[in-house]
Amino acid sequence: MKTRYIGRELKYLETTTSTQDIARELAEKDAREGTAVIAGEQQSGRGRMGRSWLSPAGGLATSIILRPPIDFAYLLPAITSVAVFQTLKNLGVRAGIKWPNDVLIEGKKVCGILIEHGLTDGELRYSIVGIGINVNFDTDRYPEIADIATSLSVQLGHEVPVAEVALHLYTELENIYSRTGEPARIIDEWSRNMVTIGRRVSADFYGNRIDGTAEGVNQKGNLVVRLADGSIKEIVAGDVTIKNSNGGA
Numbered sequence: 001m002k003t004r005y006i007g008r009e010l011k012y013l014e015t016t017t018s019t020q021d022i023a024r025e026l027a028e029k030d031a032r033e034g035t036a037v038i039a040g041e042q043q044s045g046r047g048r049m050g051r052s053w054l055s056p057a058g059g060l061a062t063s064i065i066l067r068p069p070i071d072f073a074y075l076l077p078a079i080t081s082v083a084v085f086q087t088l089k090n091l092g093v094r095a096g097i098k099w100p101n102d103v104l105i106e107g108k109k110v111c112g113i114l115i116e117h118g119l120t121d122g123e124l125r126y127s128i129v130g131i132g133i134n135v136n137f138d139t140d141r142y143p144e145i146a147d148i149a150t151s152l153s154v155q156l157g158h159e160v161p162v163a164e165v166a167l168h169l170y171t172e173l174e175n176i177y178s179r180t181g182e183p184a185r186i187i188d189e190w191s192r193n194m195v196t197i198g199r200r201v202s203a204d205f206y207g208n209r210i211d212g213t214a215e216g217v218n219q220k221g222n223l224v225v226r227l228a229d230g231s232i233k234e235i236v237a238g239d240v241t242i243k244n245s246n247g248g249a
Helices: 019-028 070-090 152-156 162-177 183-192
Strands: 010-016 036-042 060-066 096-098 102-105 108-120 123-133 200-205 208-217 223-227 232-235 239-242
Touching: 010 019, 019 036, 019 060, 019 108, 019 123, 060 162, 070 096, 070 102, 070 108, 070 123, 070 162, 070 183, 123 162, 183 208, 200 223, 208 232
Parallel strands: 010 036
Antiparallel strands: 036 060, 060 123, 096 102, 102 108, 108 123, 200 208, 200 239, 208 223, 223 232
């Protein structure tokens, strides 16, 4: 372990409901920043927008407790997805980021990220960064995700030690998190490695569907989409789908 604090305190569970739940319990008990939870398997893993996250044995399911200033919390999706991107690059895998924080390989999802916050009277007490990476399992065995997901072992043709992935991840996360004083640099790195930019997208935005071309990410982290009439919309949060050239998703 080469980190100073992320992953230095580590709780491992063979099986659990969700690492997010365990990390939240620890954060509420004032666990120090960087404390990490890893599960060999999750029974109730969850992702963004209330979706479930399939998390069988062979994957990396981890949640990390961070305590950023509230002014920097908006950077966490960028920080985390860039950390995953760099981790996969270190392992010899070429990936891309789909706004805001999915990581894809050849258009298929290999990593999901869920960020949750603990707030009291408007004060940010902690953030829980949950990361699920498909490491060593055959996605074809799971019909519900076979068409949309992949894993590192599928891409590389051999198994990858999950502990090695975690070590790379914690190191990259700490390196990038330490640069919160350089938000423009983080946003730029996030944007440069984003497969969403320049693509036709469909976004669910506050209950409305928006179709257009993703032109970039602004310094607030919002996705800038140009509509057919030339107007600009900023997507603050929501579900964005990249559309194929034939109009399909």
